[in-house]
Structure formats: structure tokens, C-alpha cells
């Protein structure tokens with residue numbers, strides 16, 4: 001199985017930034033406090049990153065290196081992309097797409113509204129793509145939207161970046177002789193998360209309901225919560241079989257085994273944090289009790305540190 005590299009974002013600067021913030025305050029707006037802010041830091045990382053291409057099965061590949069993992073379905077109807085990364089990566093994403101064939105870009109599906117998955121929407125649309133997403137992705141991209149945990153307010157996206165095909169619960173399409181099904185999770189990582197299932201290839205992109213091998217961000221500002229993340233993980237485990245290839249929002253390509261471990265981690269940490277909060281422990285006391293300790297070696301080495309993840313869970317229990 002292809003292994004995606006998680007090191008494109010500057011891990012050291014995130015850890016340093018989060019650590020110094022944690023010493024001052026645990027307010028969500030300071031989760032990622034650092035001189036630049038998380039969003040410019042993510043963009044800078046994408047600007048420098050190489051885009052890696054991972055052929056998966058049949059005519060489907062994944063691109064890694066610009067924000068969230070991008071799925072690509074190639075063929076005579078034109079390329080279909082799942083998520084668009086950051087605009088600064090356009091030349092390198094185009095190069096990667098060209099390496100997969102000469103078909104034009106025809107469709108773009110967004111797994112949710114976050115900028116590391118939709119910032120490239122405008123250029124992908126200009127290149128010829130029709131954009132499909134959950135109705136709440138359109139809503140958040142159409143207006144000024146704040147993410148408290150990132151201490152960042154996004155202006156409305158340019159008109160070309162706004163999805164023109166939207167749905168509430170489920171949407172099906174046929175493209176390149178492939179049946180594709182998009183399904184809404186309900187509130188999970190945000191209030192706009194959908195899965196994208198490629199039937200014939202038996203591949204599913206689950207967006208940011210799964211960060212493979214790393215603690216996830218949870219966006220409480222636009223409807224996400226730890227309980228929503230757990231519900232999404234439970235649904236993933238109900239519908240995903242042992243044979244499916246799973247594209248996570250972040251981290252290496254995976255399968256049901258990794259998803260199962262991720263779901264167990266979410267539940268265990270939620271219970272630990274809820275118990276401490278019920279005992280009357282403050283956030284800093286809860287962090288000091290290390291409710292994530294059993295999982296830190298595996299999940300705590302990237303953008304969302306044990307302290308940040310504990311803070312995110314504490315907000316929701």
C-alpha cells in the first residue's frame with residue numbers, strides 16, 4: 001500500500017508554536033498561536049511542498065502535499081478531482097495531474113468547506129470543472145466564515161470557487177464509467193463533511209472524518225464536535241469493508257484496520273476527558289492528567305499535539 005508522507009507541514013514549528021501557546025492560555029483561538037498564524041503557515045508549507053502521486057486501483061490516484069489529500073479519477077469524460085488543495089500548489093498539482101494522462105479537468109467534488117481542501121476551487125473551476133459539494137460547503141464558502149480554533153476569518157470565496165451542484169444528504173453521479181456516491185455524515189469534523197465512494201474501484205475518500213495516524217482537528221466553529229467525529233467514525237466502520245482502499249483527509253492511504261484503531265482512540269480519549277471534566281477538573285488540570293497518554297506515541301506527533309487534541313475534546317464533553 002502506498003504510504004503518504006506527513007512531513008510536508010513544518011512539524012517543528014507547529015509543536016513549538018502550540019507549546020508556547022499552551023503555556024499562556026488554552027483558549028481555542030490560541031490553539032495554533034505562532035507569529036504567522038496557522039493558515040499562512042499551511043499555505044507556506046504547501047507552497048514549498050512536492051506533490052506526490054499514489055496510483056491506487058483502476059483509474060484512481062491520490063495526490064499528497066497540498067493541504068488535504070486529493071483524489072483523482074481519470075478517463076475519457078475528463079478528470080474528476082476530490083478536493084483542490086491550496087492555490088499556491090497549482091503548478092505542481094497540474095504537473096501531477098498531467099502525469100496521470102492528458103484528459104481535461106471536468107469535475108471537482110469537495111469533501112467539506114475547509115480552505116486546505118477548497119482553496120484551489122477557483123483555478124480548478126477555471127480549468128473546466130463543475131463543482132459539487134454539500135449545501136453547507138456552499139454556505140460557508142459564500143460568506144465570511146470564522147474558524148476560532150485557527151484564529152482566522154475567511155472572506156467569501158471568489159464566485160468561481162463556489163459549488164454549483166449541492167445536495168443535503170446523498171448525491172450520485174456517473175463519470176468515466178464509474179458510479180460515484182457522495183453521502184453526508186451529519187455534523188462531524190464540520191457541518192459539511194461528505195464521503196465520496198467509487199463503486200467499481202472500491203475506494204472511498206472520507207475527508208477529514210479520518211486523519212490517519214494523527215490526532216484530528218475538530219472545527220467547533222462550523223458545527224464539528226468530538227461526538228460528531230465519533231458518529232462519523234462509526235459510520236465509516238459500518239460501510240467500509242476489509243477490501244476497500246480508504247483515502248483519509250490527512251495522513252497515509254489506509255484501510256479498515258487503521259480506521260478501527262482511530263475510532264477506538266476517539267472514544268477512549270473522549271471518555272477519559274469527560275470523566276476528568278465531570279470531576280470538576282479545569283482544562284489545564286485535564287491536560288496535566290494526560291488523558292491521551294496511551295495514544296500519544298502513535299497519534300501525537302503531528303499538527304494536533306496531545307495538548308491541542310485534549311483541548312478540542314474538552315470543548316465538546
Ligand SMILES: [Zn+2]
Nearest residue numbers: 112114189208
Ligand atoms: Zn478540515
